[in-house]
Amino acid sequence: MEKYMILAPQKENGGLFMQPVIQDNVAHIVYDEARAAQPLKTFLLPPLDEVVGKKVQAEKPWLFLGIKACGLAALPILDQAFGGDFTDPIYQKRREESFIVSSDCTQPWETCFCTLVGGQPYPVKGFDLNLSKVWDGFVIEVGSLRGKTLLEGHDEVLKEVVREEATALEKMRNETTKKVEEQNRDFKFEKRHREVVSGNWESEVWERHSETCVECGACNHACPTCHCYFLDDVTRKTFVKLRGWDSCMYSGYAVTAGGGTPRPRLYERFRNRYFCKFKYLDDNYGMYGCTGCGRCIEGCQGKIDMRQALKDLVKN
Ligand code: SF4
Ligand code: SF4
Known part of the structure; x- marks a missing residue:
């Protein structure tokens, strides 16, 4: 102490x-x-x-x-x-x-x-x-x-x-x-998570499992590996730059100055989260972005269970 x-x-x-x-x-x-x-x-x-x-x-x-x-x-x-x-x-x-x-x-x-x-x-x-x-x-x-x-x-x-x-x-x-x-x-399934996710870009599972999502961002905020953030310039007595947690589930995430967004639909943002966890982070760092802590399941307001979504993707 x-x-x-x-x-x-x-x-x-x-x-x-x-x-x-x-x-x-x-x-x-x-x-x-x-x-x-x-x-x-x-x-x-x-x-x-x-x-x-x-x-x-x-x-x-x-x-x-x-x-x-x-x-x-x-x-x-x-x-x-x-x-x-x-x-x-x-x-x-x-x-x-x-x-x-x-x-x-x-x-x-x-x-x-x-x-x-x-x-x-x-x-x-x-x-x-x-x-x-x-x-x-x-x-x-x-x-x-x-x-x-x-x-x-x-x-x-x-x-x-x-x-x-x-x-x-x-x-x-x-x-x-x-x-x-x-x-x-x-x-449980035998296939690699990476293959399960990347082989299913067009799957109906993304839309079906994201139906109850209310875009609260809890899945990102509770996740030990999610680390996207925004920067905000604040003028107080002196200049301060703040960094705050962002969420890729928010409709405003990745929106550009002209108002464009690469993922306007909710299911696209939902899909992106799984791709980030099991493909993009693997591509960039050689690691999955999920450690199985279960916090995203516990905190989800839409009762979405990542395990079930992945299992349904395997069944496709
Ligand atoms: S179960 Fe995986 S995706 Fe969900 S919060 Fe934990 S590490 Fe993140
Ligand atoms: S925790 Fe559930 S309801 Fe909230 S943004 Fe994530 S998937 Fe959607």
Whole structure:
């Protein structure tokens, strides 16, 4: 707490939300269970951020606790977008300074489907430390030099993992994986997502599945990999440029100065979102833009389920 501003999942109204950790609520941290409502981009790329005119941040760096594998899997996409060929110094500073303590998922939400997109409900990379709750303690895995350094000098609370604990951890991981696979049994298909989407440009599925969409943009805003933004120049006492989250589902997205738009119809914007996730990001970064976190399903006002849309495309 002296060094970092800690954020960790805590329960509220039946959900899990990343909340600042203070002395009073340390006992309420939920280390395991499932992913929190807010993706990491909420903090690394806030919904509205000053990008020009911003004073050098004096605040402490973040330490994120309880991040799940689907959250870690989204970071390489953001790293490519904001730290690849073109570097965003604000994102990069926050990212480099942030310390990530991930943890195993043990009670996946009904909407979770990491196993359908090549993931698994426990972290394997991308963390500084990983905590797996076993019995009344944690198995800690070190993922970086920074993680190793943080543990140094705390031998009084650390001991070697014994075989029984390692076996219990493996069993727990297998059980959770099985649970995610089981709840997604009906949505499984053998074809690659890329082929399913790109071979179906003309499909009626796009129109049918987007019928109930109200263009709220929740699917984009809740998604850990979606990162489109707009820039807004504001004149206050001094000039400020703001960056805010955009949504490719909005009719105003990509509209040009003359009022033209490449995707005037809703189903075209809906289709574009799937193409972005499973083709364009794969073309550009060699990764899918979906980690199976299920947030877009959970937050959709039109009750649209990406898993069902993809399955219907396969049936075509
Ligand atoms: S597309 Fe949906 S399920 Fe996939 S990462 Fe984004 S919010 Fe999660
Ligand atoms: S969350 Fe659902 S209703 Fe809202 S824009 Fe996305 S698809 Fe449409």
